[in-house]
Ligand SMILES: O=P(O)(O)O[C@H]1O[C@H](CO)[C@@H](O)[C@H]1O
């Protein structure tokens with residue numbers, strides 16, 4: 001039990017899927033896991049443990065932003081012994097060929113800063129996905145007839161961004177999409193010898209202004225959950 005996670009020792013699996021939205025955690029657990037059991041609801045941050053194809057797995061919310069994710073990922077890794085963390089998140093498209101509902105596998109995550117910046121100081125650390133998870137997710141997507149975008153994303157500290165010039169540079173440098181957690185997730189995983197990957201679904205588009213509603217963001221992203229589970233537990 002930690003300050004933010006009221007689960008008991010052994011309640012949390014070695015592998016955790018992490019959506020930002022706790023209600024997406026509940027939906028995914030009810031939709032995809034056998035015998036899901038709620039193991040945390042402290043501060044409304046829901047977590048569930050069940051099995052998928054016989055494999056024990058936990059689905060736990062991270063909250064929005066790197067500061068929130070950092071709290072949960074730190075406690076999951078350090079206090080509950082979690083070794084594999086796969087974010088299942090929404091993101092905003094930043095390239096014309098990236099369309100609404102497309103799946104993105106985040107190979108790297110650029111950021112202006114992360115909660116880890118204070119310890120990394122002058123080092124411009126390059127947060128990257130775990131290769132085995134990334135390759136397995138690409139294979140799982142392919143097996144389902146889904147062609148994901150694989151490449152760099154941007155982890156922002158702000159949702160209501162007021163730096164259009166920075167977004168233009170991201171687009172110019174091939175960044176696929178923006179979200180708010182992955183750079184810190186990859187950095188923490190690297191620091192603690194854990195594995196991490198972000199599987200994202202495009203929920204809106206910075207260039208076209210298209211946007212899915214909150215219900216779609218909560219319950220509409222089955223493909224990314226299936227890809228994440230299949231990547232965590234390849235046959
Ligand atoms: O849908 P989730 O996983 O929360 O991810 C995205 O949505 C939130 C902003 O609406 C941020 O957390 C961003 O990263």
Ligand SMILES: O=c1cc[nH]c(=O)[nH]1
Nearest residue numbers: 090091092178179180
């Ligand atoms: O962080 C996010 C998530 C989805 N869409 C955005 O524009 N930003």
